[in-house]
Amino acid sequence: MQSFELIDLIVFLGISQGIFLAIVIQVLQNKNRLANRTLSLILTIASIMLTGRFFFTIETDNKVFFRLALFVDILVFVFGPLLYLYYRRLIFNEKSKYKLHYTCFIPATGMLAYHFWTYQFSYDEFVLLAQNGNLTLSFLIIEAVGILFNLYFVYQCFQLLGIYQKEEKNNLSYSQNLVRYLNAILIIGSLFLLLWIISFVLGYGFKIYSSFLSYNAIWIVVCVFVYIIGFYSLKQPDLFRMPLYLNTHIKKKERLDNEVVKNLEVMLEKLMINEKIYLNHKLTLVDLAKKLDTSTNNVSWLLNNIHKCTFYDYINTYRVKAFIEKIHNGEHHHHTLLALSMDSGFNSKSTFNKAFKAVIKDTPSNYIKKTA
Numbered sequence: 001m002q003s004f005e006l007i008d009l010i011v012f013l014g015i016s017q018g019i020f021l022a023i024v025i026q027v028l029q030n031k032n033r034l035a036n037r038t039l040s041l042i043l044t045i046a047s048i049m050l051t052g053r054f055f056f057t058i059e060t061d062n063k064v065f066f067r068l069a070l071f072v073d074i075l076v077f078v079f080g081p082l083l084y085l086y087y088r089r090l091i092f093n094e095k096s097k098y099k100l101h102y103t104c105f106i107p108a109t110g111m112l113a114y115h116f117w118t119y120q121f122s123y124d125e126f127v128l129l130a131q132n133g134n135l136t137l138s139f140l141i142i143e144a145v146g147i148l149f150n151l152y153f154v155y156q157c158f159q160l161l162g163i164y165q166k167e168e169k170n171n172l173s174y175s176q177n178l179v180r181y182l183n184a185i186l187i188i189g190s191l192f193l194l195l196w197i198i199s200f201v202l203g204y205g206f207k208i209y210s211s212f213l214s215y216n217a218i219w220i221v222v223c224v225f226v227y228i229i230g231f232y233s234l235k236q237p238d239l240f241r242m243p244l245y246l247n248t249h250i251k252k253k254e255r256l257d258n259e260v261v262k263n264l265e266v267m268l269e270k271l272m273i274n275e276k277i278y279l280n281h282k283l284t285l286v287d288l289a290k291k292l293d294t295s296t297n298n299v300s301w302l303l304n305n306i307h308k309c310t311f312y313d314y315i316n317t318y319r320v321k322a323f324i325e326k327i328h329n330g331e332h333h334h335h336t337l338l339a340l341s342m343d344s345g346f347n348s349k350s351t352f353n354k355a356f357k358a359v360i361k362d363t364p365s366n367y368i369k370k371t372a
Contacts, residue, residue, distance in 0.1 A: 007220065011054050014223035018047030021230045032239055034097065035090035039233060042082050045075050046226050053219045074115055076146050077108035080153030083189065087157050091164045091178065093241035107149050111142065140204050147196055154189050161186070167242035170300060173283040173315035174347045175354075176239055181232050188225045192218060240284060256301060264302055267292050278318040281347040285311045316355035319345040323356070327368060337364055 022043040025036045052072030081104040088098050118126055129135050161182050168176065195218045202208040256264075271277045271291055280287070288311070289296045303314050322344040326332070331340055341352040341364075356364050 008054060010223050011050050011219060014226045015047050015050045015054065017230050018043045018050065018226045021226070021233060022047065025233045028233075032090055035086055036233070038082060038086040038089055039229065042079070042086060043226065043229065045079060045082070046222055048072065049075050049079075050219065050222060050226075053222075070118065071115060073142065073146075074108055074111045077111050077149060078105065080150040081105070083185070084153045084156050084160070087160050087182065088244070091160070091182070091239065091241060092244040094244055107145055114138070114142070136204075143196075143200050143204075147193060147200060150189075150193055154186060154193065157182075157186055157189075163244065164242055167244075169310040169312035171242055171285045171296075171311060172240060173278070173312055173319075173345075174281060175351045177348070177350075178239065181228075184228050185225070188221060188228060192221045192225070195221060255305070256298060260298075261302065261306065264292060264294065264298065265306070268302070272318055276322075278315045278322070279343075279345045281342070281345050283315060283345075313355075313358070315345075316351070317359050319352075320356050320359040323352075323364075324360075324367075327371065332368060337368075 022040045025043075026040050028036060049072045052070075081100050085098070085100055088094075092098075121129065130139075161179065164182075165179060195213060199210070199213050199218070202210065202213065271288070277283060277288070277291065285296050285299060289299045292299060300311065303309060303311055307314055309317075319341075323341055323346075326340045326344065335343075338349055338352075341349070344352075346352040346355070353364065356362075356367075360367055362370075
């Protein structure tokens with residue numbers, strides 16, 4: 001039996017955390033429960049994959065553990081589809097619960113059939129076949145399909161993230177700070193695939209085998225993936241989910257009647273100037289549409305076509321103006337800039353700084369120095 005190394009400890013910790021989080025996030029109350037069910041399944045699969053890797057590298061003589069290590073290859077084919085399902089359920093609000101199509105599981109089903117096919121050989125016979133190169137072609141096909149299949153779903157996740165970033169500005173007046181987390185998961189997933197591709201090319205193309213690239217580094221990446229998800233999932237807020245429009249053939253909203261536009265403009269100005277609705281740091285497009293007694297489509301059309309901006313930019317422009325008014329009144333001599341930005345309707349320092357620079361083309365501190 002191989003000695004217990006540092007990487008084995010890292011993998012063992014990854015297994016422990018994955019199992020722990022898979023259980024804990026199921027009991028988180030009112031926090032993205034539907035997405036968390038998928039996340040729990042992903043974490044369970046990651047833990048099983050790590051378990052297979054753990055027993056494979058310690059070179060146990062137990063044939064059951066050897067079969068478990070081989071079974072891990074099946075789970076690789078469901079990882080991509082489940083990640084896509086998690087993204088879609090976490091950040092989008094759809095009329096009916098989105099479910100994966102059965103075709104997403106065809107590669108995993110094929111791999112399962114191949115796994116059972118290997119049971120006709122004993123452990124020693126299977127090892128001998130692999131050493132003689134009789135299984136090289138099947139291994140090559142399996143890995144190639146696994147890489148391409150997961151690459152496709154990572155690409156689909158990037159597409160969803162792009163849609164989310166666009167819809168966030170159209171529906172929210174604040175940032176949910178979710179993009180960094182979602183990007184981190186995709187970067188880790190992309191790194192996993194990159195290492196896998198390098199291992200694949202070196203192994204099958206140049207007959208170069210590196211224990212670090214082909215196995216250790218890849219599974220360390222899986223551990224990091226588990227740690228990142230774990231860090232966020234235990235502190236995640238309940239998110240505002242965006243509408244998802246995947247049908248590019250939907251007709252654009254027709255121009256509103258001049259009378260309707262005029263009435264909406266009057267009501268909108270009243271809400272912004274008199275009621276200062278922008279001071280609500282959690283203001284959404286839905287909230288504004290309810291106040292105007294109209295649809296979110298009508299409000300979006302008004303902002304996009306008449307005011308030539310997104311909902312996010314429109315609301316935060318008023319907030320920046322409110323902040324500047326406080327500066328001109330000298331309130332910054334008695335309060336911090338962060339406090340003044342919060343009083344102006346912003347929910348975070350990063351959103352404030354970004355909005356201020358977009359509107360004024362300068363930083364808050366430089367602006368104050370110039371006006372002093």
